[in-house]
Amino acid sequence: MNDHTYDAIVVGSGISGGWAAKELCEKGLKTLVLERGRDVVHREDYPTMHTHPWEFPLRGALPLSVRKENPVVSRCYAFRDDADHFFVKDKEHPYVQDQPFDWIRGYQVGGKSLLWARQVQRWSKYDFEGPGRDGFAVDWPIRYDDLAPWYSYVERFVGVSGNKDGLDTLPDGEFLPAWEMNKLERDIQQRIVAAYPDRKFVIGRCAHLTEPAEHHTRLGRGQCMARSLCQRGCPFGAYFSSNAATLPAAALTGNLTMRPHSVVHSLIYDDQKEKVTGVRVIDSETLETTEFFAKVIFVNASALNSNLILLNSISNRFPNGLGNDNGLLGKYVAFHNYRGSISASADRHLDSYYYGRRPTAVMLPNFRNVKKQEMDFLRGYMTFYSASRKGWGGARNEPFGPGFKEANSELGDWSVYMMMQGETIPKEESRVYLDADQTDRWGMPLLRVDVGYDDNDEKSLKDFLEQGVAMLETAGCYGISTRDSKQAPGLDIHEMGGVRMGRDPKTSLLNGWNQMHLCKNVFVTDGACMTSTGTQNPSITYMALTARAVDYAATELKKGEL
Numbered sequence: 001m002n003d004h005t006y007d008a009i010v011v012g013s014g015i016s017g018g019w020a021a022k023e024l025c026e027k028g029l030k031t032l033v034l035e036r037g038r039d040v041v042h043r044e045d046y047p048t049m050h051t052h053p054w055e056f057p058l059r060g061a062l063p064l065s066v067r068k069e070n071p072v073v074s075r076c077y078a079f080r081d082d083a084d085h086f087f088v089k090d091k092e093h094p095y096v097q098d099q100p101f102d103w104i105r106g107y108q109v110g111g112k113s114l115l116w117a118r119q120v121q122r123w124s125k126y127d128f129e130g131p132g133r134d135g136f137a138v139d140w141p142i143r144y145d146d147l148a149p150w151y152s153y154v155e156r157f158v159g160v161s162g163n164k165d166g167l168d169t170l171p172d173g174e175f176l177p178a179w180e181m182n183k184l185e186r187d188i189q190q191r192i193v194a195a196y197p198d199r200k201f202v203i204g205r206c207a208h209l210t211e212p213a214e215h216h217t218r219l220g221r222g223q224c225m226a227r228s229l230c231q232r233g234c235p236f237g238a239y240f241s242s243n244a245a246t247l248p249a250a251a252l253t254g255n256l257t258m259r260p261h262s263v264v265h266s267l268i269y270d271d272q273k274e275k276v277t278g279v280r281v282i283d284s285e286t287l288e289t290t291e292f293f294a295k296v297i298f299v300n301a302s303a304l305n306s307n308l309i310l311l312n313s314i315s316n317r318f319p320n321g322l323g324n325d326n327g328l329l330g331k332y333v334a335f336h337n338y339r340g341s342i343s344a345s346a347d348r349h350l351d352s353y354y355y356g357r358r359p360t361a362v363m364l365p366n367f368r369n370v371k372k373q374e375m376d377f378l379r380g381y382m383t384f385y386s387a388s389r390k391g392w393g394g395a396r397n398e399p400f401g402p403g404f405k406e407a408n409s410e411l412g413d414w415s416v417y418m419m420m421q422g423e424t425i426p427k428e429e430s431r432v433y434l435d436a437d438q439t440d441r442w443g444m445p446l447l448r449v450d451v452g453y454d455d456n457d458e459k460s461l462k463d464f465l466e467q468g469v470a471m472l473e474t475a476g477c478y479g480i481s482t483r484d485s486k487q488a489p490g491l492d493i494h495e496m497g498g499v500r501m502g503r504d505p506k507t508s509l510l511n512g513w514n515q516m517h518l519c520k521n522v523f524v525t526d527g528a529c530m531t532s533t534g535t536q537n538p539s540i541t542y543m544a545l546t547a548r549a550v551d552y553a554a555t556e557l558k559k560g561e562l
């Protein structure tokens with residue numbers, strides 16, 4: 001037992017687990033990180049990081065057979081030959097869809113931090129006030145001011161590029177130099193703001209080192225080269241991942257034990273001690289079961305997997321899942337509505353080009369229902385757009401010869417792409433739960449997902465498409481066409497909830513410190529904890545909540561309260 005006892009256990013080594021590990025280790029706690037996937041060592045295990053396009057047999061596409069075998073993950077834009085090894089394949093990890101739900105996962109050390117698109121925006125005070133003001137879900141137990149210093153704390157370490165734009169709907173942070181809008185994007189922005197003064201577009205904020213600080217280079221991280229090959233793993237450590245940043249920082253303390261191939265089956269609850277004493281682990285290769293023990297447990301297996309583990313943590317005291325007296329564990333799951341997009345063209349600034357690539361787009365923070373309810377739907381959406389020159393493809397219909405060469409040397413007009421990221425409303429009927437009969441090869445019950453769109457999502461989508469068209473018309477674009485992808489929830493990869501935070505143990509699972517109301521030494525700080533979804537990309541909020549929760553947990557541990 002002594003060999004298997006630590007001060008703290010972290011379940012999962014992705015974005016939030018990496019943060020939990022770093023913070024716990026830096027506070028002097030001997031920390032065991034249990035990760036179900038294989039080890040992925042920064043740089044050493046990025047097999048395609050230097051592969052040229054022509055070295056991929058299908059120039060990056062995956063064979064049809066692979067796509068047919070993997071209909072769910074194939075719908076993710078990044079599931080291609082250069083990064084497919086970081087994605088979970090459909091058949092290896094089944095789940096049950098009561099309604100269509102594309103569950104996109106990355107099971108390895110680093111989790112989805114290797115694959116994410118790195119867009120990071122703080123929530124605003126309006127987002128935390130949303131459920132309380134509008135009467136849905138349950139009131140958040142914290143407000144923006146509680147999290148603001150922790151956003152700053154994590155942004156400094158992560159390295160976030162952006163401008164100080166002074167918008168209360170998208171608070172400023174600790175920024176490295178920003179990427180730039182190109183000429184047409186600036187022009188579109190100016191024309192839209194002239195017509196709609198409350199719609200201020202900003203260049204995206206993203207987790208890329210545009211000017212590394214000393215604390216970044218000390219960890220071996222360097223400047224972003226704008227290769228736009230990030231999903232392969234970055235040899236420069238220029239974008240934030242657990243593998244390049246938090247896990248090396250945790251390892252430097254000497255307090256980290258990383259254990260890959262360790263599927264956490266459940267948490268062990270001790271009825272006498274009235275707390276969790278450890279976790280049951282199944283070796284993913286040998287299927288052998290082991291137990292590990294600690295004073296404090298951080299559950300960071302990603303939103304739906306954290307729900308699964310807690311639902312599977314059955315004891316005499318908690319027959320329906322850990323801390324689940326109110327029966328709400330697994331309920332109030334939500335996501336982001338990505339269905340709407342708009343394409344257009346523009347024929348101004350044809351003498352202008354841009355240099356290199358850029359890992360972000362232009363963002364318009366939500367402008368609907370911000371300060372009061374104005375629309376016939378709740379909440380709103382963030383809008384992203386980008387503009388790039390068409391060209392080099394203009395020669396497609398030319399026969400070989402001088403005309404072909406000529407056409408290939410000319411750039412076309414601009415193409416403009418706009419998309420939405422809509423808030424969805426967590427509802428009791430949107431839930432995940434355990435299948436009563438089926439288990440996976442590790443003996444874990446299959447997760448059933450019963451989450452769908454509702455009328456609010458349809459109205460919000462319609463509004464985005466109308467407003468987007470109106471804005472692009474105002475901006476002088478032509479050939480505007482709208483699209484409803486009708487994609488299933490889940491493909492946004494921003495699933496949240498099921499173990500929500502709140503003030504009252506009767507209506508929530510976690511308190512304002514991400515601590516289980518009914519089991520004080522368990523903390524859940526990934527997307528499962530989210531009371532509502534906001535319209536921002538969520539991961540920076542998970543990071544800030546995690547750092548804040550560890551600080552609290554470490555203080556409580558010192559006081560002997562856990």
Ligand SMILES: Cc1cc2nc3c(=O)[nH]c(=O)nc-3n(C[C@H](O)[C@H](O)[C@H](O)COP(=O)(O)OP(=O)(O)OC[C@H]3O[C@@H](n4cnc5c(N)ncnc54)[C@H](O)[C@@H]3O)c2cc1C
Binds near residue numbers: 107117263264493
């Ligand atoms: C293509 C793509 C683009 C994205 N773009 C963005 C973006 O721009 N901005 C943004 O904010 N977010 C983005 N996301 C989402 C982002 O990746 C997630 O929000 C984030 O990774 C969640 O962090 P996490 O720690 O909860 O989960 P993960 O990073 O998924 O880590 C969870 C870890 O837990 C492990 N695990 C699971 N179950 C168990 C178990 N039973 N036992 C042990 N270990 C377990 C997993 O193997 C995994 O390593 C994107 C995701 C993808 C795939």
